[in-house]
Amino acid sequence: MGVHPRALDYAESLPDGVIPDESELTCGTRIEPGKSYGFFTDTTLCIGCKACEVACKEWNGLPADNLGLTGNSYDNTGDLGANTWRHVAFVEKIGSGDDRAREMKPFQSNWLMMSDVCKHCANAPCLEACPTGSIFRTEFDTVVVQQDICNGCGYCVPACPFGVVELSLEDGKAHKCTLCYDRLKGGLEPACAKSCPTDSIQFGEIEDLFGRARRRVEDLHGKGATDAYLYGAPDTPGATGGLKHLNAFFLLTDRPEVYNLPVAPTRASDRVRPSFLTGLAAMAGLTLAAAALMSAGRERGR
Amino acid sequence: MTGRPVTAETMPGLPVEQTAIPHPAVREWNGETYYDLASLKPSPFDWKIAAYVYVAGLAGSSQIIATLADRLGDGRDETIVRNGRALALAGAVIGAPLLILDLKTPGRFYNMLRIYRTRSPMSFGSYILTGFGVASGLTAAAHLIGERRADGSRSPMRRAADMTQVPAAFLGAGMSTYTAALLSATSTPLWASAPRAMAVQFGTSAMATAAAALSLGEQIAGDPENSRRLDGLAAVSAAGELVASAFAEKRHHEAGVGETLRKGPIGTSYRAGALALGLGVPLACHAINALSKRPSRGLSVVGSLALLAGGMVMRQAIFQAGNKSAERPDDYFRLTQREPEGAKPRRRVDRAIEGRRNGRDPGRLP
Ligand code: SF4
Numbered sequence: 001m002g003v004h005p006r007a008l009d010y011a012e013s014l015p016d017g018v019i020p021d022e023s024e025l026t027c028g029t030r031i032e033p034g035k036s037y038g039f040f041t042d043t044t045l046c047i048g049c050k051a052c053e054v055a056c057k058e059w060n061g062l063p064a065d066n067l068g069l070t071g072n073s074y075d076n077t078g079d080l081g082a083n084t085w086r087h088v089a090f091v092e093k094i095g096s097g098d099d100r101a102r103e104m105k106p107f108q109s110n111w112l113m114m115s116d117v118c119k120h121c122a123n124a125p126c127l128e129a130c131p132t133g134s135i136f137r138t139e140f141d142t143v144v145v146q147q148d149i150c151n152g153c154g155y156c157v158p159a160c161p162f163g164v165v166e167l168s169l170e171d172g173k174a175h176k177c178t179l180c181y182d183r184l185k186g187g188l189e190p191a192c193a194k195s196c197p198t199d200s201i202q203f204g205e206i207e208d209l210f211g212r213a214r215r216r217v218e219d220l221h222g223k224g225a226t227d228a229y230l231y232g233a234p235d236t237p238g239a240t241g242g243l244k245h246l247n248a249f250f251l252l253t254d255r256p257e258v259y260n261l262p263v264a265p266t267r268a269s270d271r272v273r274p275s276f277l278t279g280l281a282a283m284a285g286l287t288l289a290a291a292a293l294m295s296a297g298r299e300r301g302r
Numbered sequence: 303m304t305g306r307p308v309t310a311e312t313m314p315g316l317p318v319e320q321t322a323i324p325h326p327a328v329r330e331w332n333g334e335t336y337y338d339l340a341s342l343k344p345s346p347f348d349w350k351i352a353a354y355v356y357v358a359g360l361a362g363s364s365q366i367i368a369t370l371a372d373r374l375g376d377g378r379d380e381t382i383v384r385n386g387r388a389l390a391l392a393g394a395v396i397g398a399p400l401l402i403l404d405l406k407t408p409g410r411f412y413n414m415l416r417i418y419r420t421r422s423p424m425s426f427g428s429y430i431l432t433g434f435g436v437a438s439g440l441t442a443a444a445h446l447i448g449e450r451r452a453d454g455s456r457s458p459m460r461r462a463a464d465m466t467q468v469p470a471a472f473l474g475a476g477m478s479t480y481t482a483a484l485l486s487a488t489s490t491p492l493w494a495s496a497p498r499a500m501a502v503q504f505g506t507s508a509m510a511t512a513a514a515a516l517s518l519g520e521q522i523a524g525d526p527e528n529s530r531r532l533d534g535l536a537a538v539s540a541a542g543e544l545v546a547s548a549f550a551e552k553r554h555h556e557a558g559v560g561e562t563l564r565k566g567p568i569g570t571s572y573r574a575g576a577l578a579l580g581l582g583v584p585l586a587c588h589a590i591n592a593l594s595k596r597p598s599r600g601l602s603v604v605g606s607l608a609l610l611a612g613g614m615v616m617r618q619a620i621f622q623a624g625n626k627s628a629e630r631p632d633d634y635f636r637l638t639q640r641e642p643e644g645a646k647p648r649r650r651v652d653r654a655i656e657g658r659r660n661g662r663d664p665g666r667l668p
Pocket residue numbers: 118119120121124125126127143159160161162163164165176
């Protein structure tokens with residue numbers, strides 16, 4: 001992508017204020033309410049620099065946590081949570097113990113790195129579970145928790161099929177990635193995508209992103225990287241069990257489980273009907289049995 | 303590993319390559335996890351919600367039994383009616399604070415009634431609880447004011463109580479079992495793997511514990527005949543629960559997720575507390591009583607107490623085991639190797655879309 005012609009209007013290093021529709025200059029996308037936006041995270045481009053993690057914490061004012069070393073490669077963040085909305089996973093494909101590889105193919109990375117995030121599911125289980133309406137779908141087709149409504153019931157937490165949303169014990173509310181709702185309103189590209197130096201995280205209109213991602217997969221296949229595939233695009237792993245698609249989807253090169261993702265996650269609310277109707281049927285049967293026993297007992301008792 | 307492997311046949315839509323290189327998403331899962339870290343977050347529900355499930359079931363089913371006793375009874379069931387209505391109200395009165403105390407921002411509990419959502423048992427369950435509480439409160443209050451007259455006729459107040467008890471009983475059926483839907487409609491492997499069996503488990507346990515509590519009341523009131531009928535109901539329900547538990551275990555096994563409920567201290571308390579003490583002992587006690595000419599009061603009381611204790615152990619064990627299963631990535635990944643129960647498209651148009659999709663050329667990337 002070349003430099004946008006409008007960029008020349010803002011050549012000074014300290015602009016006076018917010019650049020109108022700045023996202024057009026940084027990622028070629030104009031942000032308009034009513035359209036669907038999302039992330040395409042191309043893990044083959046990730047270098048594990050964690051700029052996205054830092055940018056997210058900075059912009060959203062999230063406190064640091066998990067200070068310490070996990071011993072799991074360079075991943076000292078661990079997982080997504082109330083205070084971590086981007087998380088870079090590090091997978092070292094060199095085996096372990098006696099299986100540790102001694103020779104490696106030249107010019108091949110033996111690392112898998114992936115910047116994980118809330119998937120902003122098309123049929124978001126967290127949203128469907130929320131009894132207060134605190135979790136809602138924004139005008140940008142993203143999924144956001146309204147902090148002034150959440151009462152900390154915690155039902156969204158086990159509903160999410162990706163273990164994303166979490167309750168904070170500090171304030172008793174649920175927190176997760178907002179896809180920078182405030183920035184989108186101001187015409188800014190989300191902080192993580194803007195800070196990503198390799199464009200591993202790409203922000204844009206979701207249909208554009210799907211197209212871009214498919215072309216990228218074909219491109220990679222053409223180069224011999226036949227392992228590349230999409231996770232969370234329509235009809236691919238991750239977009240299963242009624243989830244339709246994920247507004248934040250990924251390009252992966254190994255089994256989803258390797259990156260801590262389920263291959264066929266499901267829409268939790270699809271289980272409400274079978275369970276509740278079966279339960280009511282059982283109660284109807286028990287009521288009949290109770291009625292029979294009550295009356296029969298009375299006959300005998302006479 | 304149980305469950306079907308993910309291949310192009312079992313998961314249509316997966317991209318398949320023409321080359322001999324196995325596609326990474328199509329090759330079988332070899333048990334890889336990400337440093338064995340959890341892939342899900344466990345629910346923040348603790349013993350309070352498990353206790354609520356128990357109390358809600360007991361209260362809901364008590365209202366059903368009270369209603370049946372009132373409709374079908376001949377006046378000698380009056381204590382069942384009274385105790386049942388009192389238990390129903392007590393359940394709503396104890397249950398609501400248990401739920402509210404488990405909120406992390408309890409001051410905002412009223413937001414539960416801010417919207418209504420059929421896809422969220424936490425949402426429609428709040429309405430069931432509210433409606434049940436109101437109807438049971440009215441029933442119990444009117445009952446207290448208008449006891450049946452000595453000649454067996456009913457005062458206007460008592461008739462009002464008899465009217466409000468009908469909606470209360472219907473909501474009682476919901477109270478007895480919606481909590482299973484609440485658990486199943488999550489991604490927690492143990493709960494998600496057996497939505498139907500768990501609903502029956504919770505429902506039958508609700509009826510069994512309600513019958514047991516009311517049977518104890520009859521023993522105290524000195525009516526062994528009534529106790530015997532309630533014990534019969536308790537035994538039938540407990541037998542149903544035993545079957546449902548077996549089905550649930552089969553489902554867990556098929557999905558490869560049952561270990562947290564089978565092993566360790568939780569497994570022991572589930573087997574010894576919920577199954578042996580909670581179902582085996584009462585079934586034995588009530589069976590002996592049913593067969594003998596002179597039923598023993600002691601056996602009936604022991605059976606009822608065991609049932610009541612077992613029901614609580616069962617809920618607590620299922621909660622703890624579920625939360626633990628959410629922290630085990632291999633449980634979740636085993637479960638998600640297959641399309642789970644209950645995800646089949648319901649509407650004709652969805653099935654049509656699904657059908658068209660399955661006919662697509664799988665070699666092309668979508
Ligand atoms: S990934 Fe989880 S938290 Fe994010 S939208 Fe989907 S269900 Fe909600």
